[in-house]
Amino acid sequence: MGIAFGVVLAKAEIISWFRIYEMFKFQSFHMYGVIGSAVLIGIIGVQVMKYQKVKSYYNEDLELQPKKMQIARYLIGGGIFGMGWALSGACPGPLFILVGYGYYSILVVIGSALLGTFVYGLLYKYLPH
Amino acid sequence: MSQFSFMEIIYQPWPWYIAGPLIATIMFLLLYAGKSFGMSDNLRTLCTMAGGKKFSDYFKIDWKSKTWNLIFSVGAVLGGFFAHRYLTLDDRVDLNPSTIMDLENLGFINPGSEYLPPELFSIGNISDPKVLIILIIGGFLVGFGTRYAGGCTSGHAISGLSNLQVPSLIAVIGFFAGGLAMVHLFFPLIFNS
Numbered sequence: 001m002g003i004a005f006g007v008v009l010a011k012a013e014i015i016s017w018f019r020i021y022e023m024f025k026f027q028s029f030h031m032y033g034v035i036g037s038a039v040l041i042g043i044i045g046v047q048v049m050k051y052q053k054v055k056s057y058y059n060e061d062l063e064l065q066p067k068k069m070q071i072a073r074y075l076i077g078g079g080i081f082g083m084g085w086a087l088s089g090a091c092p093g094p095l096f097i098l099v100g101y102g103y104y105s106i107l108v109v110i111g112s113a114l115l116g117t118f119v120y121g122l123l124y125k126y127l128p129h
Numbered sequence: 130m131s132q133f134s135f136m137e138i139i140y141q142p143w144p145w146y147i148a149g150p151l152i153a154t155i156m157f158l159l160l161y162a163g164k165s166f167g168m169s170d171n172l173r174t175l176c177t178m179a180g181g182k183k184f185s186d187y188f189k190i191d192w193k194s195k196t197w198n199l200i201f202s203v204g205a206v207l208g209g210f211f212a213h214r215y216l217t218l219d220d221r222v223d224l225n226p227s228t229i230m231d232l233e234n235l236g237f238i239n240p241g242s243e244y245l246p247p248e249l250f251s252i253g254n255i256s257d258p259k260v261l262i263i264l265i266i267g268g269f270l271v272g273f274g275t276r277y278a279g280g281c282t283s284g285h286a287i288s289g290l291s292n293l294q295v296p297s298l299i300a301v302i303g304f305f306a307g308g309l310a311m312v313h314l315f316f317p318l319i320f321n322s
Contacts, residue, residue, distance in 0.1 A: 005155050005201070007216065012142065017249070018224055022225060027224075038148075042156055062161075064165070081281060105255050116272025
């Protein structure tokens, strides 16, 4: 399934720095189409699964734990991620896919993303959430 | 349809109405497998495995329970490899002409000639201090921001919005506010020099 994910994001150019830039300039429908159609189908599917009380293959409840309602962390954290997404042209999924695609410079970005994660782990108690 | 024309379609960039439903399908399959779709959680798992729990409670998690997601990421790397090696003949990106003009004004040469701008990602340019700093800061913001927000595009935008979660909607608004600020306010300062 990871392989399928990698192929889809690579073939639909979602891993392209240029496509992310174009999205934030509102100059292409492509990324909005991808995310929008995934979310639309996702909403329908997840609501049906909930309504039908679908269980997982292992007969457990589905992993749909609702996130705790907070505002600061989502807005500030989201904003910080958004800046990084636009600058590096990659969110965490494409970071991995681009390694396979042969862009080895992305390893620097992965390394510093791990550093960013580590620093968040050090500071999280002092940050507004 | 002949085999030949089928492969011709595969070689082309895939349109959004193919990619979006496939991404939703991957999320459904992960849910059915008792998992949830979220890539940035791997960053935390990797920090834990590297010994992060000596430094912060945030990394005191049972990383073995997250192995499936690391395997998923390895699959993503392989998927990128297959797509590039076997399913793509030409990795030019067909950009909007005004995007190309904007990027040329920022100093990018021949925007869209491949997936990523060689100015930033060609391995030969990595010794340029400015390029290196851009890559490091970009990655740092991605790592710090996604963990602060508790999710990224897959976890919040796809999984979270599909579950009609208000926190995820706030996060996605944050993603866009940050991205718009970066592209419209900071790019002219970073690149136009």
